[in-house]
Amino acid sequence: MVDERGPARTQEKTREMRDHEVGAGTRLGPYVITQQIGKGTAGTVFVADDSLHQSDRVAIKVMRPEPEEIEELHARFIREITVAQKLDDPYTFAYRDCGIENGVLYFAMQYLPWCSLDSVLDHRKTLPWRETCECGIQICRGLHHFHEHGILHRDLKPANIFLAEDVKLKLGDFGLARDIDSPMLTVAGTAVGTANYLPPEQALGDPSIDQRADLYAFGMHVASVHCGYPPFAYADSLVTTTVMEMMRRHIEDSHLRFMKSTPPAQLTCPCLLRDCW
DSSP states (O other): OOOOOOHHHHHHHHHHHHHSOOOTTOEETTEEEEEEEEEOSSEEEEEEEETTSTTOEEEEEEEOOOGGGHHHHHHHHHHHHHHHHHOOOTTBOOEEEEEEETTEEEEEEEOOOSOBHHHHHHHHSSOOHHHHHHHHHHHHHHHHHHHHTTEEOOOOSGGGEEEOTTSOEEEOOOTTOEETTSOOSSOTTOOOSOGGGOOHHHHTTOTTOOHHHHHHHHHHHHHHHHHSSOTTSOGGGTTTOOHHHHHHHHHHSOGGGTOOSSHHHHHHHHHHOGGGO
16 A cells, blocks of 8 residues: 655655665565666656566656655655556556555556657657557547546657557556546646647646546647647747747647648547637
């Protein structure tokens, strides 16, 4: 079980965490870390061997916050674990386990040695419309599972879509995901998410966003896969566009200037028409 006791207990855990370095060879529950594969604001991700199932490898996310951020990051980390526990679908990352070991809060999930869709695009630049539509169908299946359980992803983008060994795409990175009915951890009026794919209501910090926000991000995602760059990251200003300018475009600009007359465009246009919401 994950420790959800008050700030004093959390601060005690933080002191232990600072004293306990996590890296290759560290044991967390039944898992033995072999290498680091990623690092973010709220934690670090490692690959680990499962000592109870010798042939299994898992991805382990470890919370390593700074003392002044411990309470908010602890709450976000707990929420990420709670979301992962509710999901069980071929098109989402599979949750395995969670716990605290030597003061280190961690959770284990399915390990996918293959790359993200973002990495595929780095190599191929764009996908043909048939492949784009197939990607869209698989992402929709994963997103439908989220929404069936009353969960918003809130950060749908190519970097958070991963390729599995069976060539299925899986939705990952639940760091910003939350139950629709759960309390907000972000102050109203504060935007969270990735600027290139940010729904207008999310850019405005609207606390009452619903599944339609994910559908808008989905439309942006599919369009970027087919066009080679996010819709409002205009090809003539990819480098110079600021985050605030990108957010303004989502709120005020028309998406029609970038859409092509192709099946992906027909798929994404209904997701992006703000007047339909």
